[in-house]
Amino acid sequence: MKLYGYFRSSAAYRVRIALNLKELDYQQSAINLLKGEQNSEDYKKINPQGLVPTLTTDKGILIQSLAIIEWLEETFPERSIIPGDSWKKAQLRSLAYQVSCDIHPVNNLRVLKYLQQELAVSDDAKTQWYKHWIHTGFTALEAQLDDQPFCCSEQPSIADICLVPQVFNALRFKVEMTDFPKIHEIYKHCNMQPAFIDAAPENQPDAV
């Protein structure tokens, strides 16, 4: 399998964690989002959205990080990343979607770019926008977490796979984590696991 990604992309980061948790081998191909490589004719042939990640497999091409993660879980069920009975799975997916549908999409690169370039929003207002959505999302998440080492679980799952890249991103934007002690603990705990360490942006071949 080959993963097209970018070291700092949260969505690519999720898939790297999932592949590592499942101990699957994969190659990486870097798509530099800052240089606009995601919009090249060649890349858009494999990813019509012009986004990362893309996973190429012996079945074909798959885009969208959560679709890749669900497919990995169905295809390689060992070392489950959506563990438990169907109700537990639902709770873990719910936490994952709270990050991937309600926090990440409003704060990703292309949206922040639009704010600056099309709406001429100031740097301060852009940072406030970023922090507003993180604060809204993390406050709700924090209220749903218990005291287990991972998100509502003894083992890492799709919820941690989505949460860790989002916290990494929030820390880059200097979000203060003191209001979110449970999230912060889980983040630190995840980052002691090899699967998360090996997936971290700074450990990718294209890291700057």
Next chain:
Amino acid sequence: MKLYGYFRSSAAYRVRIALNLKELDYQQSAINLLKGEQNSEDYKKINPQGLVPTLTTDKGILIQSLAIIEWLEETFPERSIIPGDSWKKAQLRSLAYQVSCDIHPVNNLRVLKYLQQELAVSDDAKTQWYKHWIHTGFTALEAQLDDQPFCCSEQPSIADICLVPQVFNALRFKVEMTDFPKIHEIYKHCNMQPAFIDAAPENQPDAV
């Protein structure tokens, strides 16, 4: 089961379609988003995000439309809404996430409100923002659709469940659908099915 929703919420609309496709009985409770009922103390006890939908079941409370849809599929596997083998399921989920992670989140009520109230964006610029993300997302989707009556499928799936409410919303914002003939055909075809008709905003008890 009881569904807390709002007639015009795309996310609640998705769950109504899913419940109808599975021919499951459910009650509805209206949360008026324009009146801010989603932020009441009482509602936040069942949905800490202060968003709709919420589904209450004999197992407990579940939030996040996609988590509800996946749980319905696992719990009531008949009349599958994620049909096919694992590769087909992955493709259908990918289309669903392109709507639910990349289009809907940047265009929903709370984001448009923030643009107007916090960033003092003009009505014109807000409409342009809305249309930009619809156009970006629909252009990519259109390129991935084939000529089947539903999204890449002979039967309705999670992809149509996400797409139809988004098209409904786009039409409210007067998006011109001529650039997206396949999406438009699928939308019209879905809206001839009872499950979609009964889930439509105008057919809900709280419709204005």
